[in-house]
Amino acid sequence: MPPNLRKLTNPQTLPNFVLGKESGSSRIGELGPLLHLRGTLSISRLENVNGAADATMANLGHKNGIDGLLLEWNKGEIADLDVLRSLQPPRMLKELTVNGYGSVRFPTWMENPSIFSKMVLMRLEDCNGCRLLPPLRLLVSLKKLIIVGMSGVENIGSDFYGVGCLKPFPILESLSFETMENWENWSQLETKAGIEGFPQLKELSLRRCPKLNDKLPESLPSLETLVVRGCEQLVISIPAEGLTRLKDLKVHGCKEMSSVWQDELRQLTSLEHLQIDDSSLRHPTLMRVGEEARQLELCLPTKVQTLELSYFCNLVKVPEVMHLTLLEELHIFGCTSLTCFPESGLPSSLRVLQIESCENLISLVRDDEYSSNCTPPPNSNSNCLELLKIQNCPSLKSTSSAVTGSFPVRFKNLYIKYCHALERLCSGKLPGTLRNLEIHYCYSLIYISSEGELPEALESLCIEGWKMLKSLKSLKAGLPKELRRLRIAFCGQLESIANKFDEINATCLESIELSHCGNLRSVPEGLHHLINLSELCIIECKNLVSLPEGGLPASNLRELIIDTVAYPKGMLQDLIFLQKLEIPYSEGLTRLLVEEGFPPNLICLIIYDLKEIKPLFHRRFLHRLTSLRSLSLIGEATDMVSFLPEPENEHEKDGRMGTLMLPKSLISLHISEFENLVKLSTGFQCLTSLQFLSIRACKKLKSLPVGGLPLCLTDLVIHNCPLLKKQCTRSHFVKI
Template sequence: MGGTVDLSYVAIETLPNEVGSLIHLRYLDLSKTKLVELPESVCNLRNLQTLKLTSCEKLRRLPEGLRKLVNLRHLELLYTDALECLPKGIEELRCLQTLSKFVMSEEGCQLRELSNLNNLSGYLRITNIRGGGSKESINLKSKEHIRTLGLGFVKEDYVGKRDDDGSAIELFEPHPNLEELAVWYYGGSKFPNWMEFQSSSIMLRRLRIVKCRNLEVLPSWAKLESLQSLVLQELDSMSPMGLFNGLEASSTTVAYPNLKVLVIWDMKHWEEWVMETSSEDINVMPLLRDLFILNCPVLKSVPHQILSQSVKILFIRDCPELIISWLPPLLEELTLDGDAGSLSRSLHFKNNTSLKVMWIQNLPHLTFPQGLSQLKALQTLKIVDCNSLTCIPHELQHLTSLRELVISGCPILGPRCEKDEGWIRLLICCAIKVGDGIGIISRIPNFEITVRQGYNEGQLHTKIHRPLYFVRTLLTLIALTSACHTYSKRCWCFDMRLLMELSYELEEINVFTEAGKPDRTW
């Protein structure tokens, strides 16, 4: 009868040799421990079927006799970055179905040992690639049950060109059933022919090309019908970048027909999109839903076909030269972080009636988005660390669907709130003029008000028509005792003398001491 030992998330640094006496053990989970190595006695567990070492960040080596575990089916090694090599003899584990990580090294297991592991399935990550035997000796193409393949080349000196990487990657042609491929630290200038994915039986859905800094040209992926997600990061030699290589101009041509997610990240020299054919003659990414463009300092524009009707999520970060003249009409989420080019200076909303979430952060020149009154569907608005924000427009009162409003880290706006007695603070540093605007937030169910000493309670009375989940005052609660009445659910109290005047509907009271620390919660 088999047994199970689960020591995951236990802060053990060593495993006692006595574990080898548990000869009927079938399942051993050591995930998220602080183990540096495993004792050789583990290799006595001849009935062991599952060995989990996921997220053992300090693990450097596995026992040399690992090949004795002939019944082992699952060896999980994800997130073990310190692992230097696999012991020789892995090929003898013929029952192995899960080998999430294969570390190439001259001292340990050789690449050719993968050839006999025909039952591998799921995720396979091959790291420290330097080269290896013939294609036949690896036999990766015959492993039809592998769904995700990661190919990581040596990191050292990966900035310089390495022509041998081109011959090495030829060895790793996968089975057409592969659904996800990731390649990182590749030092060649181009990819092998198999990465064209020309076969009609190709099932590849997700493709990630990361930190291949010498790559000069991309394969022709535009016709790949199965591709749904494409991530390109730190391809420093790409300028310009051709995502549409090999396309022929035709009214029936569709580029990336099923692509839903496109992420372009840290492309230092990428200035423009290149389309060898007339962009007006082809249908470009008709199903694109999520578009992320991050840290592309010289990118000037995005083809209007890509900002199509289908785009619902747009995220732009640190693209100071980027000019976007219009936003997708069906856009639901917009995030601008850092200098987002023309969008950093002004936002003009036209027919963007579907926008639900807008997050603006670290924009140096933004005053305030124009045309807010048209955003009838907007539910969340967050504006954080925008140095040029000076005022809150009255257009906010037209945001009838707004449920969450956060404005913080705006240094010009903050002092203005403090000087004007008719202003209160919403959330951390969000200001609305009480006399004109407290009714604006009457529909927002989750917000916090901080009232300073000396406010006229009459300004707040009957203005608030929804439950206030957080109502606090820095000095006293005098200004809010009448305004809160039956609407407050939770209150922070700084003056014990005011407890008797609070609403009987309160569900929680936090009383603070003079030092500003919570004393007790009722």
């Protein structure tokens, strides 16, 4: 921080105070006179404090307007206990974070209830030198406690609860331990009245505590959420009467649940959401045992609404879940042996089914051709199913239902990704209720439906990486009437989409993206009739050389990204609502700009493949864009030696180049890959609104403007400009 902050007159906010080692940097004592600070104060690089006397001069205890305080040392730096002792916060503090403190213990003020009578949140992070937690049990207002990365702690017990304390943490609602690498034992608090503590705790989270092998507290009467992840030695046992309010249970990467865990789960009568993985459950539903398989019932409370099973390597069949009449979501991840679903099907209440990375799953249909041993789910039972998402299932060949050959009547969303063996989505029609369809990289897909139709109510269609797709003309009814968003990408064989956009598409289509379709030769006729089209993107379609007759729709187009087509006369002149334009530069563009100019209301302009840049500036094509906020210029223009370019006329050589060539409204400027750019001109001073400047891959650029950069600049990015790096010093950037 710059020196002499103490001389500021009555500052009230100082979010971040950074201490430095350099002479002339602010010392922590600069904070002393600033008694009217309020809100949150962060003090970092505290390893640069010169002892307790220096820290005392900060006078933190008298800054009663501060309700949040962060005290931070760089991780690995030596921390002085006396320094932290001298940084005692004000009594009205509500939130305290101590980060990177490396001494062996904490000061006594951290456990003083008279100091922290208002404290509701405390976070201790990366305090690796401390072997004991401070006794925080007397902080009667504490509601949330987060302890992260304290590798020196091996045991948590009386040091944490406090000796003789009958009911510690009386109103604590959330307790989280994360990345406690050496924590082994969590001793429970025992009193004459039994095991007590945490009477109001609603959320308990244990993450990445690999050596913890003790049991969890037994009496947590208010607990609603329990999260245990990456605690490999922990055996979880559910107490007989202690978790009656538990609604959300997530267990991943633990040694195992207790051997009677299935019976115990039935006691969780309030459980609504369950996530569990194979390492925590040693009895997945259907296991391979030699040549035989045996099925075990998954005994869950009937109120379960969300069930997630992940990485059950031996799971062959999805558990029987028909008794879960309130089940709305079923997620299955990484079950590499999974081939089928239970014969009884899935609950009719199911709305979301997600299957990911199940490499042996062949089909969701009852079809002996695809599965000779197991029968898949009759999805017709799940008449509430709205979303089916299948990803990374390379053996999957079909997705449709066993009974109807189609999907449930309420079905709205279908997402299929990276299913390389998929040949068909369904053998009949897709449901008329389908709204969103996405197909990504299903290389073997032959057709979407055997009847060659898309539902008329379909609103969004995304096809990516379908190698065998040559045309959408095969669709009997053309594009759906209600289609709003169309995206087709990386379909190398695609030659055509449709003959034309007819009247039924004219009022609905809002977004079209055609990208990386090398064989695409034409855009459907009638493009200019799409009166509600707001986004059009056509890139990397090398055989697409022109737009259809009539050009672009002008009435509502807001964003245009186009790179391969010629620029027909009149292409830009009517786009008065266009806000974003991304195009490559060419001689054709220059001619078009001479005749029409850029659309007048552009906010964002990106021009790449620039071969020459002087015409762009000297004819003031950019200066006229009075609403322009963001400009990116990318290319190898050999005539770009100075940016902004030197003026051609004598009357322009008055330091006003920035005003003459770029609009004053510009906030963000990005220039990149100009191989001959040597300097930045003084015209930058005229860009009085410029806040962000990015300069990349200009390898001959040697210097910043002689008169400096605009005073309003807040962000500067310089990348891969080796000569500029050598010339720049701290003095260039101190005002940014």
